[in-house]
Amino acid sequence: MTAAGAAPKLVLVVACALVDADGRVLITQRPEGKALAGLWEFPGGKLEPGERPEQALIRELAEELGIAVEEPCLAPLTFASHAYEAFHLLMPLYVCRRWTGVVQGLEGQATRWVRPERLRDFPMPPADEPLIAHLIDLL
Numbered sequence: 001m002t003a004a005g006a007a008p009k010l011v012l013v014v015a016c017a018l019v020d021a022d023g024r025v026l027i028t029q030r031p032e033g034k035a036l037a038g039l040w041e042f043p044g045g046k047l048e049p050g051e052r053p054e055q056a057l058i059r060e061l062a063e064e065l066g067i068a069v070e071e072p073c074l075a076p077l078t079f080a081s082h083a084y085e086a087f088h089l090l091m092p093l094y095v096c097r098r099w100t101g102v103v104q105g106l107e108g109q110a111t112r113w114v115r116p117e118r119l120r121d122f123p124m125p126p127a128d129e130p131l132i133a134h135l136i137d138l139l
């Protein structure tokens with residue numbers, strides 16, 4: 001609970017479910033030393049000042065994974081809205097099936113391609129749990 005009048009800080013993070021030709025989804029493991037370290041998440045991150053969400057996501061996918069995505073290939077699927085202790089996370093989740101380049105964990109993060117029904121076998125941040133059902137429905 002926050003004190004009356006004190007609104008939690010709203011943090012906008014964009015994330016993407018990359019889907020391969022076999023219908024598997026990419027998850028990446030948050031590195032040691034970061035918040036939520038060791039948990040598996042969808043690639044993405046916070047917007048930089050002046051960025052549109054899609055631009056931020058394209059930048060994050062290039063920086064984290066070394067792939068190039070065109071904006072029309074990002075389809076909105078759903079979003080997460082989750083109250084963490086320090087902030088409230090609002091996280092649109094896009095789906096992308098087309099990119100160029102080969103996915104690599106450029107920041108040393110582990111990467112896994114996982115069938116949507118298997119996503120629950122990987123510990124994910126609490127904000128992500130409700131997203132899994134949407135991916136199972138879609139794929």
Ligand SMILES: Nc1nc2c([nH]c(=O)n2[C@H]2C[C@H](O)[C@@H](COP(=O)(O)OP(=O)(O)OP(=O)(O)O)O2)c(=O)[nH]1
Binds near residue numbers: 015035036042045
């Ligand atoms: N990229 C991504 N972030 C997620 C997911 N689920 C989830 O709760 N988050 C949270 C974790 C972080 O608090 C935030 C993403 O921030 P980030 O990865 O860009 O930044 P960070 O934690 O390294 O923090 P910072 O050092 O940049 O401040 O969103 C997810 O599936 N993907």
